[in-house]
Amino acid sequence: MSLVVLVILGSVRSDRQGLRAARFVIAELQARGVEAPLVDPAELQLPLLDRMYKEYPKGGAPACLEDLATLYRRSDAFLVVSAEYNHSIPPALSNTLDHFLEEYSWRPSGIVCYSAGQYGGVRAAMQLRAMMAELGASSIPSLLPIPRIGKALDEAGAAQEAWLPKAAARFLDELVWYAEALKAQRAKGTPY
Template identity: 60%
Template sequence: MLKIPVIFGSVRSERLGHQPANYLLKQCQARGFDSTLVDPVEFPLPLLDKMYKEYEPGSAPPLLQKLADIIVPADAYLIVTAEYNHSVPPALSNLLDHFLDEYYFKPSAIACYSVGSYGGVRAAMQLRVMLAEMGMSSIPSILPFPKVGQAFDESGAPTSERTDKSTGRFLDELAWYASALKTQRASGTPY
């Protein structure tokens, strides 16, 4: 079973990203992935001072340890990002920055959203560079949700038939990379 947390990156009170984040969480769980939602509202970490790896074992703050219990054993990460000023939300960046070595040689996938017609792809391009530097390069595909306020109905179901098809291909690709790299990590890593 692949462990793939869904990391959501907005803390705004009227955020709309919970719709694609929860949809993706359900799609991951339906595929048999061990997936949980990581919401920065539920993990209100302080601005980065020390990364998880900089604490002596067993001495990390409880909230950071609770998050580490999700991040460390993961096989891959599905990141759901908004687009703030054509960039990555600060809450997402701060949450991700608390870890580094724990991401090495594990893939990531980027789902993005915005209220506009571009669906957050400008933030996704910047996030892709950041994730690569952190050791969790993103898969080639991204999954945008343009006009996110209209993309899901009141029950959380997508309003377009294309969404399920696109999501299926996206998650197939993530599962392929996650399985391949999990196999390789079992044989060892370059460092």
């Protein structure tokens, strides 16, 4: 079963480390035959949320939101790559996620979190888990936290520590399982 898993990057900082994690998981997904487009808020230049995509008249949303809505509707799962800013979700990630609602429904999400320190962004991941559930894309039980990201991954996203590919394989096995299961169920119809 061919899958599309959107990788949503959460930071727009010029020296952001999340690109390393995004590149790593994209390569891991592609090695499994999964299409994994990157949603990068720094490239998209999304406006600050004034109206959700669904609140625009049909065909009246900014082109970047129309394009993103089309991509979201093609997806089978969302993989969110989040830093931890002040023990919370980065504002660019919240803004990117909040533009949409129905487009997330009946699709799982996976959370890759990271930090420069030892906690790997898990405090932000706990808040992100609640947010994704509210949006309709509940997170899978496992997380992929990456502590000390500057040592764990190089700039190209290649793992520099042996534990990381093993942890990623288990995490992605779970995400793919949920994505395939929910894709099959969506094909039969959804409760509403």
